[in-house]
Amino acid sequence: xxxxxxxxxxxxxxxxxxxxxxxxxxxxxxxxxxxxxxxxxxxxxxxxxxxxxxxxxxxxxxxxxxxxxxxxxxxxxxxxxxxxxxxxxxxxxxxxxxxxxxxxxxxxxxxxxxxxxxxxxxxxxxxxxxxxxxxxxxxxxxxxxxxxxxxxxxxxxxxxxxxxxxxxxxxxxxxxxxxxxxxxxxxxxxxxxxxxxxxxxxxxxxxxxxxxxxxxxxxxxxxxxxxxxxxxxxxxxxxxxxxxxxxxxxxxxxxxxxxxxxxxxxxxxxxxxxxxxxxxxxxxxxxxxxxxxxxxxxxxxxxxxxxxxxxxxxxxxxxxxxxxxxxxxxxxxxxxxxxxxxxxxxxxxxxxxxxxxxxxxxxxxxxxxxxxxxxxxxxxxxxxxxxxxxxxxxxxxxxxxxxxxxxxxxxxxxxxxxxxx
Amino acid sequence: xxxxxxxxxxxxxxxxxxxxxxxxxxxxxxxxxxxxxxxxxxxxxxxxxxxxxxxxxxxxxxxxxxxxxxxxxxxxxxxxxxxxxxxxxxxxxxxxxxxxxxxxxxxxxxxxxxxxxxxxxxxxxxxxxxxxxxxxxxxxxxxxxxxxxxxxxxxxxxxxxxxxxxxxxxxxxxxxxxxxxxxxxxxxxxxxxxxxxxxxxxxxxxxxxxxxxxxxxxxxxxxxxxxxxxxxxxxxxxxxxxxxxxxxxxxxxxxxxxxxxxxxxxxxxxxxxxxxxxxxxxxx
Numbered sequence: 001x002x003x004x005x006x007x008x009x010x011x012x013x014x015x016x017x018x019x020x021x022x023x024x025x026x027x028x029x030x031x032x033x034x035x036x037x038x039x040x041x042x043x044x045x046x047x048x049x050x051x052x053x054x055x056x057x058x059x060x061x062x063x064x065x066x067x068x069x070x071x072x073x074x075x076x077x078x079x080x081x082x083x084x085x086x087x088x089x090x091x092x093x094x095x096x097x098x099x100x101x102x103x104x105x106x107x108x109x110x111x112x113x114x115x116x117x118x119x120x121x122x123x124x125x126x127x128x129x130x131x132x133x134x135x136x137x138x139x140x141x142x143x144x145x146x147x148x149x150x151x152x153x154x155x156x157x158x159x160x161x162x163x164x165x166x167x168x169x170x171x172x173x174x175x176x177x178x179x180x181x182x183x184x185x186x187x188x189x190x191x192x193x194x195x196x197x198x199x200x201x202x203x204x205x206x207x208x209x210x211x212x213x214x215x216x217x218x219x220x221x222x223x224x225x226x227x228x229x230x231x232x233x234x235x236x237x238x239x240x241x242x243x244x245x246x247x248x249x250x251x252x253x254x255x256x257x258x259x260x261x262x263x264x265x266x267x268x269x270x271x272x273x274x275x276x277x278x279x280x281x282x283x284x285x286x287x288x289x290x291x292x293x294x295x296x297x298x299x300x301x302x303x304x305x306x307x308x309x310x311x312x313x314x315x316x317x318x319x320x321x322x323x324x325x326x327x328x329x330x331x332x333x334x335x336x337x338x339x340x341x342x343x344x345x346x347x348x349x350x351x352x353x354x355x356x357x358x359x360x361x362x363x364x365x366x367x368x369x370x371x372x373x374x375x376x377x378x379x380x381x382x383x384x385x386x387x388x389x390x391x392x393x394x395x396x397x398x399x400x401x402x403x404x405x406x407x408x409x410x411x412x413x414x415x416x417x418x419x420x421x
Numbered sequence: 422x423x424x425x426x427x428x429x430x431x432x433x434x435x436x437x438x439x440x441x442x443x444x445x446x447x448x449x450x451x452x453x454x455x456x457x458x459x460x461x462x463x464x465x466x467x468x469x470x471x472x473x474x475x476x477x478x479x480x481x482x483x484x485x486x487x488x489x490x491x492x493x494x495x496x497x498x499x500x501x502x503x504x505x506x507x508x509x510x511x512x513x514x515x516x517x518x519x520x521x522x523x524x525x526x527x528x529x530x531x532x533x534x535x536x537x538x539x540x541x542x543x544x545x546x547x548x549x550x551x552x553x554x555x556x557x558x559x560x561x562x563x564x565x566x567x568x569x570x571x572x573x574x575x576x577x578x579x580x581x582x583x584x585x586x587x588x589x590x591x592x593x594x595x596x597x598x599x600x601x602x603x604x605x606x607x608x609x610x611x612x613x614x615x616x617x618x619x620x621x622x623x624x625x626x627x628x629x630x631x632x633x634x635x636x637x638x639x640x641x642x643x644x645x646x647x648x649x650x651x652x653x654x655x656x657x658x659x660x661x662x663x664x665x666x667x668x669x670x671x672x673x674x675x676x677x678x679x680x681x682x683x684x685x686x687x688x689x690x691x692x693x694x695x696x697x698x699x700x701x702x703x704x705x
Binding site for chain 1: 461476480482485486545546549550551552569572573654655656657659663664667668670671672673
């Protein structure tokens with residue numbers, strides 16, 4: 001059987017060697033077979049980027065077909081149609097739901113060249129040895145299993161990984177500083193009557209409920225046992241507070257898509273709302289001031305990774321491992337970090353970023369020159385600093401991770417009632 | 422064999438019947454069946470359970486939402502009828518030249534050349550807090566503060582409904598008005614009826630089938646809609662369509678199916694009542 005191992009071996013020599021190796025032509029012997037390999041990847045829109053598929057074709061030779069879906073559809077497909085994909089690009093909370101179905105296979109970490117360099121959050125759960133592990137579905141808690149075929153999660157690093165982390169970030173509230181005119185430092189401000197008719201929250205239940213919990217806890221109304229796994233009583237209380245606020249006219253609108261959140265903020269309909277990092281960038285790129293406000297209670301964080309379908313074997317499986325190694329080798333990391341996300345192995349991404357970009361995005365330093373996205377949009381001017389500061393400042397103050405609860409179905413029904421109330 | 426009257430009759434009826442069975446009856450039967458199934462987060466389990474209906478009828482939200490649906494439908498109906506009747510009346514009785522009549526009628530349909538979502542969304546920047554409507558009113562000195570209720574409110578939802586559906590009223594009413602024998606109107610005038618009396622006693626009764634067809638269009642469209650309510654209310658208001666669409670987004674198909682069955686029955690009852698007032702077949 002032909003081996004597709006050339007890139008992997010090259011990668012072992014380190015980033016510099018990999019850069020050199022990718023410039024070399026692939027040995028002809030099995031290049032033809034590699035060329036015929038097609039890996040089907042599906043996932044949410046954030047990391048399913050055509051640029052990645054193009055670069056895979058250039059560097060590794062095989063074809064990566066990408067399908068972008070919303071997170072509900074992703075979950076359903078991973079759980080019910082294991083033969084429809086080779087690689088699942090899913091979030092960790094989706095992994096918690098999907099892994100027990102046995103549709104994904106565990107990955108041997110000894111085949112992952114940069115495994116040791118993966119950020120602590122995804123291995124021990126701790127960013128630094130002193131870190132406290134946040135509530136919710138923390139990635140490390142669903143990141144390992146005891147061995148191939150295991151359907152329950154292991155408590156510590158075992159050498160068998162469920163998902164290889166690819167992309168993650170810390171989310172908070174977005175504000176219009178020009179329309180608010182005073183410092184904002186708590187989640188509870190979302191329900192402050194001062195912003196009556198000018199607040200918004202996202203209408204995606206699994207994420208919205210976490211934002212709500214951050215707000216209720218910040219108000220001092222509810223103390224949760226675990227925001228990521230609420231009891232029915234906690235769910236009821238949370239919705240009671242938000243339903244009352246909704247009926248008092250606190251919210252201007254709810255948003256469901258990225259573009260809606262951008263338009264609400266840019267038009268001034270809303271001055272404070274749940275928001276995603278690239279949406280802030282999109283508002284700013286229209287010349288409208290908008291801040292991704294760090295808050296005292298911390299961030300609501302999310303992370304995604306790629307998992308392999310159980311039906312992957314032989315050359316396709318080797319190709320998938322090559323893809324994973326390539327993913328962690330830095331080019332993708334740099335591509336994602338220059339949009340404001342973080343990569344699982346930041347130090348390899350550094351090779352693909354300028355000193356200015358690395359300083360701005362990762363270290364929280366003042367930009368020394370214009371910062372542009374990989375698509376050429378200007379995101380920041382010289383002298384500006386990233387909202388929330390450095391990687392360690394931001395990822396170090398995560399209060400909870402996106403999660404799926406045991407009472408999920410109950411929560412979903414209550415959510416529907418909340419929207420209709 | 423084709424000589425046989427029965428066989429020919431069946432063959433002539435077959436194409437329509439097959440289309441209706443395949444694309445109307447079967448889907449509805451499927452929805453009714455699924456509404457009794459049970460769902461978990463990832464799968465739909467064929468079973469016979471009443472829990473979807475129990476949850477639906479047990480929740481006060483359901484009644485509120487059905488009430489809101491009726492409210493939207495009723496207000497939209499009244500406004501589209503008023504505007505639609507007036508427009509059709511003007512076209513049918515005040516425009517003498519048939520060319521102008523056709524030209525004006527086509528003018529009414531021009532907005533339909535773009536998608537209804539685009540027509541609806543274009544209201545958003547117009548009605549917004551810093552939108553054209555508010556800034557114009559402020560510049561004119563009519564108001565000091567922007568009007569908040571212009572957008573993301575019942576007002577904006579109904580405005581969009583009226584904008585989207587008035588033509589469905591104009592067309593059938595105009596159509597029936599054109600069939601009215603002009604000599605009847607002349608006879609009314611000759612007998613000394615005023616313009617208003619002619620309108621009430623001659624034109625309105627004769628236009629009833631058109632009004633009824635328009636009513637059925639508008640009511641079913643407004644009651645089944647979800648996207649207009651979602652966009653124009655900024656997800657703040659709900660009608661039954663939104664309940665169904667939320668359920669579908671959350672993969673709760675059986676619950677969505679149960680709601681759909683109840684909505685379908687409600688709409689059929691409404692139409693049944695309407696048809697008691699006018700026998701459309703006879704009047705056509």
